Amino acid sequence: MRSIQRSLSLRIWHAARDIALAWGRIFYLAAMVWVLLLSPSTYRWQSLRPILQRMYKDTASILLGFTILAALICLVITRIVVVTAISYGLSRYALEMVIRVLVLELIPLTAALFVAMRCTIPNATELALIRQSGEWDARQSRGEALMRLEVLPRVISGLYACVTLAALSCVVALVTAYIGVYGFTLAGLPGYTRMFGHVFNPSVTLVFVLKTWLSSWAVAIIPVATGLYAHRTHRQMRPGEELSGLARMFAVLLMIELASLMGNYY
Template sequence: MIDGLPPALLPQRLWALVRRWALAWGNVVGLGAVVLVLLCSPSSYRRRARKRLALQIYLDTVPVLAGFTALAALLSLVVTHIVVVTAHSYGLTRYALEMVVRVLVLELIPLTAALFVAMRTVIPGAARLAQLRRSGALQALRARGGDPLRMEFLPRVLGGAYASITLAALSCVVALLMAYLGVYGFNTAGFSAYTRMFGQVFTPSITLVFALKTLLFSLTVALVPMAASLHASHADPQPGRHDAASQGGLARLFAVLLLIELFSLLGNYY
């Protein structure tokens, strides 16, 4: 007996676990393929679909843009002050600003933006889409001649990806500005040294890794929760099973984000 499970049933349980794991990741890959096909289809850019897409991007990005940017600015000032004071006490002041830029801009801000978008827009949007599917609203839309994939699914995926990239890009710019102000204040005395340090940090290889990481973060937060929610609503309409599947999707989301962050660290420093 292993945790109350007869040894004869252990292989079956392991096979069921591997099967569920493969099915969940297969749904994510399949969802990404559907998005790619829809993006390449001219019918996805007709007037009605284009209007729905623009509205979803606006709703996912604009309401949270100011709040997250202010949060990033505050975080940048606090982290800059802590790092500068600590480095000064150890006689490492010349490395403080570079450390702030590497920690904040290269690592913390993109990951924080992706998690913020996932929790604030993508996961609630995926839950809403699953609810529409269980209630039959998507079938009713299809019966009226509409395409649920183009009108409901694609806008939510692209809206989440766009919001993640936009928040990360704008917050990184704000973090760079706050880091400069936190060290040099409101003057241009340190502009030359700051731009030199910026060029030393953002080499072509590190810039490429940073751009790829931000893009992969955005695709992950847009696809993984949506695939988990849609699969749960289609496979089992019971609320308890749906919640369990959504929690599994959240765990997969964190796992993928951590793997992307790990590989980016390996690409930047090894």
């Protein structure tokens, strides 16, 4: 019995230690990125070029696909909300509900998840393969600044892609919501802009900007930290470590979403 209790307490201790170590590495990487961003040497052409190349490569490759996906999602949700509101006699509130559901809640989260699946998680896998192959240690022994050349471009690219897709998808959502309600006419534009200004008051706008910014950081930092600092056995990542990184990322996104809901509606 004592051996079972001792084994259980040891497992709990190891689990708590691994969790604390994982979050410590995430915060350490975030602090390191901020230090590099504030460093003037980062903005020299030799260091800035890989960042710009990575930003263009990651964002341009997913821009068209996400725009089409966002337009389809917005059209479907707009139609569902409008038809449901009309059936319950709430047609005057239909457009406001569409804007709140799409722009305030769904679009930033969708953009963050899309960037995670298409950009930051594959970038983290690339870093993990560099570490596994021994290339990281070899280049580091030659004095190369790998945090600036390999890690920083991937993190900044994730941030840029997430913010860009969120901004683009908001425009797409506003256009598709207008077309879904009023059709191809400018008659409803005055009322639409007045309703938009009513929804996006200063407090809601601040919550929206903070939500998008924090979601972008979570998507950009957590997968990269998982791939960069993962434990390895026999030159491979420890089983379940990638899933743990994804679970941490989803947990952070969920907390950000809950905080934004509280800020908007409480």
